[in-house]
Amino acid sequence: AQKVTQAQTEISVVEKEDVTLDCVYETRDTTYYLFWYKQPPSGELVFLIRRNSFDEQNEISGRYSWNFQKSTSSFNFTITASQVVDSAVYFCAFGGSQGNLIFGKGTKLSVKP
Amino acid sequence: DAGVIQSPRHEVTEMGQEVTLRCKPISGHDYLFWYRQTMMRGLELLIYFNNNVPIDDSGMPEDRFSAKMPNASFSTLKIQPSEPRDSAVYFCASQPRGPEEFFGPGTRLTVL
Numbered sequence: 001a002q003k004v005t006q007a008q009t010e011i012s013v014v015e016k017e018d019v020t021l022d023c024v025y026e027t028r029d030t031t032y033y034l035f036w037y038k039q040p041p042s043g044e045l046v047f048l049i050r051r052n053s054f055d056e057q058n059e060i061s062g063r064y065s066w067n068f069q070k071s072t073s074s075f076n077f078t079i080t081a082s083q084v085v086d087s088a089v090y091f092c093a094f095g096g097s098q099g100n101l102i103f104g105k106g107t108k109l110s111v112k113p
Numbered sequence: 114d115a116g117v118i119q120s121p122r123h124e125v126t127e128m129g130q131e132v133t134l135r136c137k138p139i140s141g142h143d144y145l146f147w148y149r150q151t152m153m154r155g156l157e158l159l160i161y162f163n164n165n166v167p168i169d170d171s172g173m174p175e176d177r178f179s180a181k182m183p184n185a186s187f188s189t190l191k192i193q194p195s196e197p198r199d200s201a202v203y204f205c206a207s208q209p210r211g212p213e214e215f216f217g218p219g220t221r222l223t224v225l
Contacts (some may be wrong), residue, residue: 034215043202045216056193100146100169101206101214103156 001084002027004094006104013082014112021077021107023092033095034068034075039106040088043109048090082111119205119219125223131193134220137186140208146214147180147190148204156204162188195224 003026013019025034036048049059051068059066063080079086089108093101118137126132138145158169165182168172173180177196182188192199202221206214 033213036215043221044218045204047213047215050213095214100158100161102158108177 002094002096002102004092004102004104006092006107008107010108015084016081018080019082021090023073023075025073025094027096029096036077037091040086041061084111084113087111117205117207117215118172119217119220121220123221126195127225128196129194132195134190134203136188136205139215142207142209144208145182146206150202197224200224
């Protein structure tokens with residue numbers, strides 16, 4: 001069965017610090033997708049990124065970057081020079097052959113000024 | 114496109130009452146999902162549909178919960194009778210044939 005583990009329940013940093021959110025997944029599927037979603041205090045789920053299992057290239061989007069390593073079944077998310085607006089709960093999710101997403105428990109990030 | 118639309122955004126009801134949550138998916142999306150989010154259990158899939166047909170309802174907690182999708186543009190999640198432990202945020206999401214799910218804003222349900 002598929003599983004997503006976000007071991008960090010809460011992280012607190014000071015503005016401008018870099019922070020990495022960890023995500024480890026378990027699956028026997030060979031084709032799958034990995035996602036990150038952001039849930040700000042307002043409650044909506046905001047899509048950040050999707051990677052498929054055949055593409056291990058790291059991705060950078062502004063201050064956000066993602067490191068996908070199949071060898072360790074990890075899909076970590078780094079925010080560089082964090083800002084107060086980055087404060088949110090971040091969810092890692094797995095999408096396999098079933099069609100639905102399996103979410104991790106989320107990591108609550110607090111960025112203090 | 115307006116995105117996934119959910120109504121109501123907030124619902125407060127008393128234990129024992131029937132609650133109906135509504136969802137309008139993005140036009141053209143083949144899949145529709147209902148999730149529930151609580152502090153204790155996080156985000157859980159309740160049920161999902163493909164082309165209006167329920168595919169997996171194993172996440173529906175008990176017989177008090179039912180979901181329908183009478184057509185491609187509308188789905189409901191009904192709880193009857195409601196209980197305080199049903200209090201949660203309920204998300205609807207739709208998905209085209211690709212893997213990305215688009216979430217609605219959620220309905221915050223409080224059962225007193």
